[in-house]
Amino acid sequence: MPPRAPHEPAHLRGEVGFTKAAHTELNKATQRRNLQKATTSIRAKRARVVSEREDWQDLREAGSGIKRQVAALMPELLEQFEEVVTKNGGHVHWARDSREACEIVTKLIQETGEKNIVKIKSMATMEIALNDELAKAGISARETDLAELIVQLGHDRPSHILVPAIHRNRAEIRDIFINEMPDTDETLSSEPAELAEASRLFLRRQFMDAKVAVSGANFGVAETGTISIVESEGNGRMCLTLPETLISVMGIEKLLPKFSDLEVFLQLLPRSSTGERMNPYTSLWSGITEGDGPQNFHVVLLDNGRTAVLADEIGREALKCIRCSACLNVCPVYERAGGHAYGSTYPGPIGAILTPQLTGIDSAKDPSASLPFASSLCGRCDEVCPVKIPITDILLEMRHQKVTQHALKGEKSLMNLAALAMGKPAMWNKLMRVMFMGRILGGRDHTIRHMPSFLAGWTNVRDVVTPPKQTFRQWWESDEAHRLLAEARKQGVPQQPAAEPAGPLHPSDEEEES
Template sequence: MSNLRGEQSFPKAARTALADTQMRHNVGHATRSIRAKRAAAVAECPDWEQLRLAGSALKQDVLARLPELLEQLERKVTERGGTVHWARDAGEANRIVTDLIRGTGADEVVKVKSMATQEIGLNEHLEAQGITAIETDLAELIVQLGDDWPSHILVPAIHRNRAEIRDIFTRRMPDAGELTDDPHVLAMAARRYLRTKFLSARVAVSGANFGVAETGTLAVVESEGNGRMCLTLPQTLITVMGIEKVIPTFADLEVFMQLLPRSSTAERMNPYTSMWTGVYPGDGPQDFHLVLLDNGRTRVLADPVGRAALHCIRCSACLNVCPVYERTGGHAYGSVYPGPIGAILSPQLTGISGHDDPNASLPYASSLCGACFDACPVRIDIPSILVHLRAEIVDADRGGMPSVQDVAMKAAEWVMESPRRFSLAEKAVPAVRLLPTFPPWTRSRDLPEPPAESFRKWWSQR
């Protein structure tokens, strides 16, 4: 998976992010606004909890018979004139897409916003091969022109304000003219810039929110119309889809089309929902390719607890309610999947080679408050998976030298085994504050003030 931070762990990256006051202001303001709008949209839906249960049940069914559904999807896409490719990992997927583009003679492609292509680092791979990939989603375009990294699943440029976006457009769009930081002015500049790209592109690359096994239909949902331009104008369309995005029947879309817009953009329905089934002669792309991406998903599926992370429909609701994400932003996670879902999905997809692996810090990069579970439209129990992954990391390190935490827990166990030792420890608590502070603990929190009187002392006097 494409990694944004190199070899830097979350704690180190988070300390850098916490010092960026402008980023914290931008992210905090945006997430609070999205959170409030989503709450209002959900409150309008009287059967919201029933929809969540239905979405969760459908995802469980998909994972229970994934091979069968994928084979059915392949068969239906092929019957309708499309070509299906299977990619075991990022390298294989990138090679497939590159060869398909080269086969058309094109050296430039337009792209629909896609987490899967970000996951495999497709843009960077294409650039190395002399092919320019142009992001057409406004937020993705801002990130791309700013030589930046996405920081949010739904709103990749959430860490940027209007003045920063104006500066980026002024630098990278020489024909844009005089720009202000008015959102309408900036949006129109982006539309003019992209219009010529849409009309000249021969190849488009997209992701897919859903793939219907029953009919071979692919679906992309977006809010700007740029996706529809990419999906209809070019001659060749290449779609990269994670294998977990398949759903059994067309009727199942009804559930997700209610859950997704309310949880992501806080809307009753999605502004642009594009669906296509293979190739239609004389209408739309005449050469369609579907790349089914594994890239660690089969490994995640083998974990009875962790596999629930594959239920994710990329709505970003968990990010907007997470206190850790709000304070550190998305870049600190070092992955295209930030926030609570990234804390469980990223380390599972890439694997954790040891305690020193930067991914080993991600399961600790989210609190266990449960707000993410309450917000998740498909009821992914993120806190339980976090605990599960933390236990795996601790168990993997059992063969090495005990950590400071291990020693502290063993000491606490010894003290608590004996009422007498526990009583003596209570009496010694006030003296603890006179000792030198413990940096790993006090770096981000204060030692609690000990009570003036312990419960045992209160009980003995009364």
């Protein structure tokens, strides 16, 4: 990708938190329309093909179980994978972080003497900012996935895991092609067929000239040393077969124990991502075959914080992710704020739980610290995740960690006071009885539009109805409530048995509970 444009907003570089970035992105009406239309369409397609499978929940459970097995046996599986790949003529490199990974890939390309390479879309290479590092070494990396190409030519950033240019419409894509793609002029229309043909002609020259390709990996199989790429356009097939040297960057969590495990994931992934029963292209390779395909094959196994994530009993569930983007397509926060607001390679709900764990949250002011709060906790993401990642559970745990470890000044004390009040019914009831004083903040229409101090963040984007003159408990004790209850009894309305008063259990009750 060309060097970063000087005018690129700070939030696209991940330098500001989600809260501030979202305010910028929410004002982009065209982007919001594009996202709403695209995600609605993908959701409908996914729901249709998923409903065809009576064993869908069984497939999800199987996928989740396999991924948990990978987490439990990671060291053994990685060594097995390395052994088989090496036996098949490939070379395995280990990268502890993004710096090491970029250095390895750069050195391998430099050894070939090439200055131009092609790439198939890879989240891992975006995570480590490989294109930027290659550019510093004088190496140009051309993205070949159509959406990724649009992003690259537009000097933009991806905003979706599956469809990086989802925030762009056809008219915008046409303008990008005319301005950035050689031999393309004003006669190009915004029709999808013409746009696809223009990109095909442009990329064909890149494929035919390239001697080196860099790929990611959807799955790696420890048993056979196989790497798999699934895609829809055929660009991956061109990258994986034509060049003389192939370098695959694979996150260590992408492993599967057995070749037969692909049966499960090749049903889960296409249905959850593109809403297809099967992806058009599935490429598998296990090493070097004389006279067929690349004759120099390298695998870079990327850690980059993943080992630390494995150490967290709750957070490690995020590593089960197969990058389907189903959680993004159902998330109301993502649909409105867009992927750029997350300031991360991984946007949406999965990014909100994965990025902070991979990068760490050094302080409450760290840009990643706000990501666990970029959610309404509606639970849609839990329902659609093909490998049953408990995203909302992880979000809550990370919020807890953020507040306890990196709380803003006064925030921890405020939360402790709230916990104290909620834990003592008598104190809580007294506080609720004075809440009516908040009515002075409302006007004649009983609406609070501006709240003081740190509470102003709530009313900056929404109005608040003034509290009632009395709480429900106060009303329940009133003459009016007693009168209505007496009338209901006269009319024969069934009454619920009185609830037991809240309070600590008696010793005998504790024994019965246990």
